[in-house]
Amino acid sequence: MARSVFVDTSAWYALINRRDALHSRTRTLLETLTRERARLVTTDYVIDESCTLTKLRAGAEAASRLLQLLDETAMVGWEWIGADRFARAKALFVSQRDQGYSFTDCTSFVVMREGRIEEALTSDHHFTVAGFRPLLRSG
Numbered sequence: 001m002a003r004s005v006f007v008d009t010s011a012w013y014a015l016i017n018r019r020d021a022l023h024s025r026t027r028t029l030l031e032t033l034t035r036e037r038a039r040l041v042t043t044d045y046v047i048d049e050s051c052t053l054t055k056l057r058a059g060a061e062a063a064s065r066l067l068q069l070l071d072e073t074a075m076v077g078w079e080w081i082g083a084d085r086f087a088r089a090k091a092l093f094v095s096q097r098d099q100g101y102s103f104t105d106c107t108s109f110v111v112m113r114e115g116r117i118e119e120a121l122t123s124d125h126h127f128t129v130a131g132f133r134p135l136l137r138s139g
Contacts (some may be wrong), residue, residue: 006112007076009104011024011136012042012050016066017058029121029135037112041052041117042075045107047078057062079111101126 014022015030033040047070055063070076082091089106096106105126111133112120121128123136 002026002037002039003033003119004115004117005033005122005135006026006117006122006132007040007046008108008120008124008127009046010071010123011051011068013053014123014136016054016062016069019025021071024135026121033121034075038075040069040073041079041111042076042083043079043107043111045081045104046102049102049104068122070117080119081107081111081113082121085110085114099126099129101130105130 011023011026011030012128014020014026017023020026026123030040047067051063051066054066067138070078085107088110089103092109093101093103093106105124108120108127109130109132111117117132118135119135121136122134
């Protein structure tokens, strides 16, 4: 069974923005994961967050490039949150409110636990707090 890795907002943004401090590391890791034929997983919520962040920080053209890249990349599986996952994320968000997780983080954690995904291409420390292994480090 192929290795599964969750791809979070910080990775999508770093990949599309060459000026981001994690751009080179993200690109290298994605190339390695592609060679290893890893299954890359993301969600509609992460894509929404990634496009919004990219548009705010790097402009509409960069956000459009990100969407185009995602549309053209067969290695990325999109998971849709839907009503059941939303309800589980909502319960996690409320029960773990002291952790500082965003709602999108909670939807990601639900999908990762459901798919037994342990690794995330992210620099977000909340993934570590939630018990996952982030593959990007900002330092």
